[in-house]
Amino acid sequence: MSGFFKRIIILFFGVVFTIIYCEYLIYYIVITQCGWQYLGKTQENSNLVKTLILTDTHLPGHRKSFWPDRWRRGWQMHQSFKTIIKLHKPDLIFILGDIFDEGELSSDEYFSEYVIRFYNTFMVPENIQMHIIVGNHDIGFHNKTTKLMNSPPVQFLTIKNNHFVLINSMALEGDTCKLCTEARQTINNISEILKCSEFPDQCNNDIDVQNYSRPILLQHFPLYRLSDGICTEPDAPPLSDKYTPFRLKIDALSKEATEDLVIKLKPRVAFDGHTHYGCLEHHSYNINNENVDFFEYTVPSFSWRNIVEPKYMLVTITPNTYAVNKCSLPRETTIIITAVILFSLTFLCAYRYKVLCRNSGQMKKYSLVN
Incomplete structure (x- = not known):
């Protein structure tokens, strides 16, 4: 599986989780605190x-x-x-x-x-x-x-x-x-x-x-x-x-x-x-x-x-x-801020995956040379 395809998967599941959390789970988390x-x-x-x-x-x-x-x-x-x-x-x-x-x-x-x-x-x-x-x-x-x-x-x-x-x-x-x-x-x-x-x-x-x-x-x-x-x-x-x-x-x-x-x-x-x-x-x-x-x-x-x-x-x-x-x-501001943070983490993970893959490849190459 190519690195590009793996990053797409990370983005897809990150976006899906963000939507589920901000449109469903957050209501349960807040409402369950009251009784x-x-x-x-x-x-x-x-x-x-x-x-x-x-x-x-x-x-x-x-x-x-x-x-x-x-x-x-x-x-x-x-x-x-x-x-x-x-x-x-x-x-x-x-x-x-x-x-x-x-x-x-x-x-x-x-x-x-x-x-x-x-x-x-x-x-x-x-x-x-x-x-x-x-x-x-x-x-x-x-x-x-x-x-x-x-x-x-x-x-x-x-x-x-x-x-x-x-x-x-x-x-x-x-x-x-x-x-x-x-x-x-x-x-x-x-x-x-x-x-x-x-x-x-x-x-x-x-x-x-x-x-x-x-x-x-x-x-x-x-x-x-x-x-x-x-x-x-x-x-x-x-x-x-x-x-x-x-x-x-x-x-x-x-x-x-x-x-x-x-x-x-x-x-x-x-x-x-x-x-x-x-x-x-x-x-x-x-x-x-x-x-x-x-x-x-x-x-x-x-x-x-x-x-x-x-x-x-x-x-x-x-x-x-x-x-x-x-x-x-x-609060709506809480929902928006949470969505921004989760989306940012998703894109960061996708980007870092690319960097990690590159670093991993360089390490393997260095090991083979030595």
Whole structure:
């Protein structure tokens, strides 16, 4: 076999290994470093639900991106999501809105194709439940809603005695629109169910009594806050954006809508997205001489288009406890630098092979002469 052919083989296998490592293996290496938080031995383990939460995937559309960008971002999220499912094996998945980047701008025909592309990117095994909450990029803001996505404004789920309230943030505008009216009515109904479950002796017989636990609130917009200035997480917004005032009902819920949710639902924890960055805020309210304290987690984006280090959350939940672990995906700069290093080593090995062969030949010739 000639030296030239051997160098071609080195180059071929080096390039193949680089592609496999940077497009497959690196996701396993990074994702396997994060796992579920252990809640300890508890009688509630039979009601434990391993919940994956992510948000703001912003699957690119045809207006604002070219096909290489659509393919690249779709592949990254597909490979990441598939690896997360394979390694972490969640029982339940919540996606907190803005699954599309151009959903509200799409025609009905393209929107249908968009939906198919989303489900092909985020494929879920039949044994895992996935619930999607709409965001403003999916259906538009309150006064410009263009799509409904067959999603009710408010949903109440009970899974292993854990209660979840899923809310369309655009339905909390507070006016008399059909979406808002339906949302208020549903929230009132859920409030009655929770009160009845907490105090069965005060219950109307017509209400379906549940095993009571404070619900988990999930939506797209953050709860009321004036800016991200309170956010101190390592993945909080950069200083250039951190103190930009929020436009209420666009960047976060209004104070009135937030207080209404807290009074009626008394959540034990809240999860949301929309800002693309991480934030942890402690809320404390006094309702009828009862203190309602809970944490709100703003989940960073799952897309490299929005943040340099996309994130997702693994939340271990029982009816009275929960534990949160925030996990990272590989940085795109890490993938690029790794690819450059591996390609460089491949070409160096191929070149050095030529030099080594030449030196070896010279040594043999020298030995024969002597």
